[in-house]
Amino acid sequence: MTDRHKGLTEVVIYPAWCKGCGICAAFCPEKVIELDAEGKARAVRQEDCINCGFCELHCPDFAISVRTKEPGADPGTPGYKPPAKGK
Amino acid sequence: MSDVTQLIHQYLRHNKKFPHVFCPGCGHGIALGSLIRAVHGLSLSKDEVVVVAGIGCSGRIAVYVDFNTVHTTHGRALTFATGIKMASPKLKVICIMGDGDALAIGGNHLIHAARRNIGIAALVLNNNIYGMTGGQTSPTTPGGARTATSPYGALEKPFDLVDLARAAGANYVARGTVFQAHLLDRLISSAIERPGFNLVEVLTPCHTQYGRKNKFKNPVDMYQALKHAAVPREAWEHFSEAERKERIPVGVFVERDEPGLEERYRVMQAALLARPKAREALPEPNGHDPASTKAKLEGVES
């Protein structure tokens, strides 16, 4: 996968619904997700997400939402405009 | 890819307790997601859909979805579903069963529903075990597998649900896995959309009752195995006997276009009612007498 698809998404995980099965962490192609000390999934490498959607479709508990960021919200993403310097 | 989870939340009953009752890594949650996406993709309203479920872990799905739902008795989901479809053919009737539910307790209902070709989408969530009742051997437990009732390995041969449904006359027979949710979405969608009896076998891991007794360290191990085992039917057909071992073909196996029982019934009904005597037997607008209607219908020549 090429880098140009990265950084367009925000991976939101609801800890209250996550049962820590580990499917998302095991099969994410970019290793975006890890289980934390409490066994809950966390998106530790958000910037690597390629928006493949695997985790969201295969979380048995509907605990993950991969959202598209506003275009250009982050530096380095297409459409990014540096904030105008205040006058 | 966004909005998948948000979409699912629109179809859940939020007065129920979440997270749902399924164990960590249970595939039933993924199957539930697929079902919702299939219904949404077909632009059906919640009121047009009836989910009829049997007993077992899979039966809990009916509790969580905001459609018309009936949580029936063990093995009998198809009988309730048949009645609903015959009475209201416009409804999309989806029947959710487990492997024990569909193939042991309700085995007869399954083959006869397929033979009649009644317009139902039957989803059999096959986890190879009786999960809810303590992990006993089911009709799809693989030979040699350890379960609560086969501690030294199952001696019986499992049913091949696809072969069974094909032989019994189902209109559409498919197999998918919860590891391939996109494919599963498509298979379930076809099953709901098509006429007649359409069956999808859904392979869905149960780590708690099956995996732990069969050397799967965790749910992820079972998904790895499923990923390895599932191959498209087209590729599987070219495999040698040796290559087929421990592989499971997935995809669409049967696509017939026979009209469903409820359609054949309506055609017969219309033909009968078109005859003069049958027309006389139509209920009177104000208060008809069932006994006289029956007597009049008996006079209709066949």
Ligand code: SF4
């Ligand atoms: S797949 Fe879902 S339930 Fe499983 S660890 Fe990931 S977020 Fe948690």
Ligand code: SF4
């Ligand atoms: S969308 Fe794909 S790449 Fe992004 S976190 Fe989920 S599995 Fe990983």
